[in-house]
Amino acid sequence: MAEIISGTALSATIRSELKCETDKLKAQGIVPGLAVVLVGEDPASKVYVRNKTKACEEIGFYHEQYNLPATITEHEILDLVDTLNHSDKIHGILIQAPLPKGLDFKNIINHISPEKDVDAFHPVNVGKITIGDFDFLPCTPAGVMELIHTTGISVEGKNCVVVGRSNIVGKPQAMLLLKENGTVTICHSKTPDLAQFTKNADILVAAAGKAGLIRGDMIKPGSIVIDVGMNRNEEGKLVGDVDFASAEPVAGFITPVPGGVGPMTITMLMKNTLRSARNHGKNKNL
Ligand code: GUN
Numbered sequence: 001m002a003e004i005i006s007g008t009a010l011s012a013t014i015r016s017e018l019k020c021e022t023d024k025l026k027a028q029g030i031v032p033g034l035a036v037v038l039v040g041e042d043p044a045s046k047v048y049v050r051n052k053t054k055a056c057e058e059i060g061f062y063h064e065q066y067n068l069p070a071t072i073t074e075h076e077i078l079d080l081v082d083t084l085n086h087s088d089k090i091h092g093i094l095i096q097a098p099l100p101k102g103l104d105f106k107n108i109i110n111h112i113s114p115e116k117d118v119d120a121f122h123p124v125n126v127g128k129i130t131i132g133d134f135d136f137l138p139c140t141p142a143g144v145m146e147l148i149h150t151t152g153i154s155v156e157g158k159n160c161v162v163v164g165r166s167n168i169v170g171k172p173q174a175m176l177l178l179k180e181n182g183t184v185t186i187c188h189s190k191t192p193d194l195a196q197f198t199k200n201a202d203i204l205v206a207a208a209g210k211a212g213l214i215r216g217d218m219i220k221p222g223s224i225v226i227d228v229g230m231n232r233n234e235e236g237k238l239v240g241d242v243d244f245a246s247a248e249p250v251a252g253f254i255t256p257v258p259g260g261v262g263p264m265t266i267t268m269l270m271k272n273t274l275r276s277a278r279n280h281g282k283n284k285n286l
Contacts, residue, residue, distance in 0.1 A: 007255060032276070033061060033064070034093075034118070055269075081095075110123065138173075157183065164187075165186050174186050177203070209230075216250045
């Protein structure tokens with residue numbers, strides 16, 4: 001039986017530490033500020049954005065939320081990004097993905113000032129991560145690393161398998177595991193015989209966005225299994241990429257969905273925003 005790693009519990013601990021640090025920064029006259037931009041009516045995005053705003057309130061950040069219609073032009077979004085780039089109240093800018101069709105996410109991200117790119121999606125930050133220079137850690141992969149650290153097992157020398165190669169999770173996840181000296185393999189939809197790789201994983205991060213992709217018989221006994229998946233099954237229930245029922249008896253440690261990686265992503269976003277606010281203060285000699 002695996003030990004369940006609770007992202008909800010770890011998040012609560014980290015958020016209370018962040019609140020203490022925020023209070024100290026506020027005492028110096030700096031209030032961390034996050035702007036969250038939601039375009040369109042995607043129901044899942046609405047929930048994520050609401051949770052991000054709630055986290056800001058819990059920790060004591062200033063926040064601005066923009067709910068923009070799907071009919072908005074890219075030009076208008078770029079104007080908003082410009083305004084936020086120049087706002088002294090805002091230290092972090094987040095454009096919730098995915099954007100409605102016709103809007104170029106990459107182009108919009110390119111316009112965010114890298115110092116306010118708390119998602120770490122801007123090419124400057126992606127490049128920095130690749131050369132081992134970590135100003136902002138990408139939120140979901142950073143949350144995954146925190147969950148792995150709670151097991152007390154070192155990543156160094158371990159076979160780490162990441163399933164999924166997205167820019168948001170898979171690729172940066174591989175970089176963070178590599179930084180801690182893991183031997184990293186990235187698998188994806190074109191990988192033949194996925195199980196051949198996953199069965200050898202001491203640390204398995206499932207981030208493919210496919211419900212039930214990883215079954216118990218594909219997992220190395222005693223391994224650490226982190227499930228980044230957020231899928232709706234036929235009954236509308238939120239499920240991960242890992243088939244929990246068959247995986248849990250085999251794994252050594254496993255994260256649940258919900259209550260695993262999800263809350264950690266938001267907590268890491270808060271950590272990046274606090275860091276940005278602190279840097280902003282240093283630059284102004286506050
Ligand atoms: N959509 C899914 N995950 C994320 C995330 O971490 N950041 C943003 N901006 N959008 C997302």
